[in-house]
Amino acid sequence: MAAVDISPAAALYRRARVPTPTAVVYEGREISAEELGRTAGEFAAGLSERGLRRGDRVAYLGFNSATFLETLFAAAHLGAVFVPVNFRLAADEVRHILNDCGAHTLVVEEGHRELVESILTDVPARNHVLVDTDPACPAAPLTAPTWTPLSRLRGPHRPVREPVALYDDDLAALMYTSGTTGRPKGVMLTHGNLWWNAVNVDSVVDTRCDDVNLAVAPLFHIGGLNALTLRTLVRGGTVVVRRAFDPARCLEDLVDHRVNSLFAVPAMFAALARVPGFAEADLGALRSAIVAGAPVPPQLIRDYADRGVLLQQAWGLTETAPFATYLPAGLTREKTGSAGVPMPYTGIRLMHPGTGAAIDGHDVRGEICVRGPNVTPGYWDNPDATRAAFDDTGWFHTGDIAYRDEEGFYYIVDRLKDMIISGGENVYPAEVERVLAEYPGALEAAVIGVPDPRWGETVLAVLSCEAGTAPTVEEVRAFADGYLARYKLPTRVMLIERLPRNASGKLDKAELRRWVEAQEPAARTS
Incomplete structure (x- = not known):
């Protein structure tokens, strides 16, 4: 052909x-x-x-x-x-x-x-x-x-x-990763990568040729550019472009322009929900609200669902242009917290991080790997990084840890590199953060590992809270005790006005660690 x-x-x-x-x-x-x-x-x-x-x-x-x-x-x-x-x-x-x-x-x-x-x-x-x-x-x-x-x-x-x-193999863009572990790498995205992501999205998301899409996420980020924006333009729809994200303006745009589709990271949706008038605003046109780019607090999903907006979770990376999995809107409540199932033209496999052996059972954690026409061919002028990311059978190793439930739905646990090892037990920060985000008065929660002479590492929780809320470590541990094993509970708590995030809206844990180091011992820790 x-x-x-x-x-x-x-x-x-x-x-x-x-x-x-x-x-x-x-x-x-x-x-x-x-x-x-x-x-x-x-x-x-x-x-x-x-x-x-x-x-x-x-x-x-x-x-x-x-x-x-x-x-x-x-x-x-x-x-x-x-x-x-x-x-x-x-x-x-x-x-x-x-x-x-x-x-x-x-x-x-x-x-x-x-x-x-x-x-x-x-x-x-x-x-x-x-x-x-x-x-x-x-x-x-x-x-x-x-x-x-x-x-x-x-x-x-x-x-x-x-x-x-x-054509498919022609290079379209170089999108540089955030470089949290070193110099940013240039992710090569072909025109085929961009096009096949659009086919995946159109196959499972309720997108239409005359959609109005609101572009408030940074367009230099693959989610802002290729989740919905580029596809809307070439199909015949309208893209409302804002130079930056402003929660109040975003709410006005959703109403005034009768926006049908929106991609944003969880922190943006959370900020939008705090805008005065959000509860009364007419969001009836918003059919496709996709949230991705960072762990999604279950309470955020529930809050929007109660408001009549079904946030549709997806998961992927710059290297997958961007989506590899997607949770259909109809399962938003039933599968809250799940990143969904593989996109129609994308393969997903769980593998043991150490051996690379495939994991076939359910509820077993492993590294989530991706293969398909939306996956990057590699990193620009960096053959070593490309070889490290792909195995001999073409699977891209993402560095994310996930498990699959009995029905085949995937749940992202955390980044492999962020895993905390406490007393020989693996602790995945995102799992703890999801629980702590439910603490009464907590606005945001982050977890990092800190050195401990007895356990090697223990869990430090950093919370951003409503005014007048200042939980102690005992209160936080008591709250989380029924949801987490005891070795996953925070041993210390620090309070911060706002968690640091990069331009893509993702939690910047490197900056958070620097903040923690700068605060100690002066900052209040429990």
């Missing part, structure tokens, strides 16, 4: 030829598919004149925006590789990414320009494009040496050639 062109740029241009709803609503401005396609094509023509070729890397540093999407489509038009950069990274981290990917072109919003200028002499990029076409961005200076205004690369007089045909 002949290969099929799955270029997102070609799909956008096809959409633009027929009447469809507004493609993008961005900070109050409506952008049609025809306009988005035209500006992306003109941008592609300008980049081509500047020497950008198929396979070259285009890095973008800025907040969620219509220009972010325009850059993605322009890169796809030329067969170039899109590299979205985490806008919260420090200069040294950005330098590493730009050098690691060998960026040919940088597209940067004002507000990030000075950071990039501090490292420009250390990175290979030959094109430096400054966004001056977005009124929602900080105003770009009239003259900025070494920078080309984006407006100069766009224009109706540039001939726009047909987009490059792209």
